[in-house]
Amino acid sequence: MASGTQGADERAVAQTEKAVIELFVRLAQVIGLQRTVGEIYGLLYATERPLTMDELTRRLRISKGSASQGLKLLRSFGAVRSEYIEGDRRDHYVAEVEVRHLLGGFLRERMQPHLAWGATRLNEIDQLVAVLPGDNHKVLKDRLVRLKRWRTRGQRLLPMILKLLRA
Amino acid sequence: MASGTQGADERAVAQTEKAVIELFVRLAQVIGLQRTVGEIYGLLYATERPLTMDELTRRLRISKGSASQGLKLLRSFGAVRSEYIEGDRRDHYVAEVEVRHLLGGFLRERMQPHLAWGATRLNEIDQLVAVLPGDNHKVLKDRLVRLKRWRTRGQRLLPMILKLLRA
DNA sequence: CAGTTCGTTCAATACCAAATGAACAAGAAA
DNA sequence: TTTCTTGTTCATTTGGTATTGAACGAACTG
Known part of the structure; x- marks a missing residue:
């Protein structure tokens, strides 16, 4: 392979990497996670080989603290796991x-x-409105019934989404 | 009705109101809206009678600016509407x-x-990876296919949720 | 053992978005 | 017209939280 093509290759890979990170940063922001968490997951997602915390801090220019905390969160989500690598006591993610x-x-x-x-x-x-006399505050009571319907609905929605995730 | 019971009534209503507001404040925080937006919707939800902006600012202790912007957002969502009241030029929400x-x-x-x-x-x-030679970067390409599947899935999820909302 | 490396924690900082309130525009009332 | 009332906008302030980096403990290494 010509070295010119090779260079174009590397550029494309680097750009892709950057774009994937950007994608997950945005996702993180949408669901209310720290930008660093998105960056970490993004870089790991775009990289085949397991990365050490040191590599994450250097390539993303984030502090050791941020990397440590971000990885902790991502592990708690089950989104990242650490892989053992022969003859290296560092964690590889x-x-x-x-x-x-x-x-x-x-x-x-x-x-949840x-x-x-x-x-x-x-x-x-519910306890509070229960003490109110029957026909007074009818509208308030009606609205609370609506809200309670939403509790049920919300609790049903979660499994549904989880099922969809599995599909 | 005895005035003692009446007092208990008012207390219960006030507490309920507060709790409903708290509920919507929390909801707002979860989906990434300003606390004031949650407060406004909460108070309106707990109140039968239409409220003016002035009442909102006084009862919630928020600024006119916050009330105006919050209401603007809620109207854009279709979650709040203003009602015309005879002989009062103020907006009633x-x-x-x-x-x-x-x-x-x-x-x-x-x-969306x-x-x-x-x-x-x-x-x-996609454009970026398209230029990469076939068997190189196989893993990267595979992962991008996964992401693209998520685009489809996400776009399907939204109508599903909307349908669920309607139910 | 002392010296390194690695990862975590947490107090201090930096940053950013939310809330404020003054200034403004558009009507209404006088 | 001038004066009030009502609602919006936007520059500034505030408050909250994400990020940092120093300090630490644990676990290796020589």
Whole structure:
């Protein structure tokens, strides 16, 4: 292969890498994760070979602290795992390329707690309106019934999405 | 009705109101909207009677600017509409009690653009990898195919959710 | 053992987006 | 017309949180 073509190759790969990182940075922002988390996952996703924390900090220009915390989060989501490499005591990280790991982990660890909190809160509100006399505050009661329907719906939605992730 | 019971009533209503607002504040935070937007929608949701901007700023202790911008956003979502009241030139706002208006508007105005952006970006990446020689970078190409599958999936998910909202 | 390497934690900092409020425009009232 | 009322916009301030980097513990190495 000619070295000119080779150079074009490298450029294309580098650009791709950058674009993939950008993609995951955006995804991270949309679902409310730190930009560094998106960067880390993006770089790992675009790289076949396992990377050390040191490589992540150098290539992404982020601090050791950010890398450590980002990787911790991504591991808790099951979106990244560390691979053992013979004769190197450093951790080597690879992306779980099934994106559902990232999204599934996010839903499990971040979304679910919110839904649970909302359900609890709605029950508490229920207690409050229960003491109100029957025909007064009819509209308020009606609206709360609507909200409770949403609790059910929301709790149904999560499994649905998870199922969709699996498909 | 005894005035003591009446007092208990008012307390319960006030607490309910507060709890409903809290609920929507949390929802707002989860989907990445400003706290004030959640507060506004929450108060309107908990109140039968249409409210003026002035009432919103006083009861929520937020600035006129925040109220104006929050209402603007909520109207753009179709989650709030203004009602004309005879002999009062001020705008009077009521919540669209179908929560799907809020979520639907959010998906339409906020989520959809991100998906569109991602789709465009993926096409650009496609162009980049297209120039790479066949068997090299096989893994990279494979991973991009995975991402493209997600574009399709994401674009399918949105209508699904919208349908669920309607149900 | 002392000296390195590696990863984590957390207090300090830097950054950014949300909230404010003054200034403004458009009507209405007087 | 002038004066109020009402709502919007936008430059500034504020508040919250993401990122940093120093300090630390643990686990190797020589």
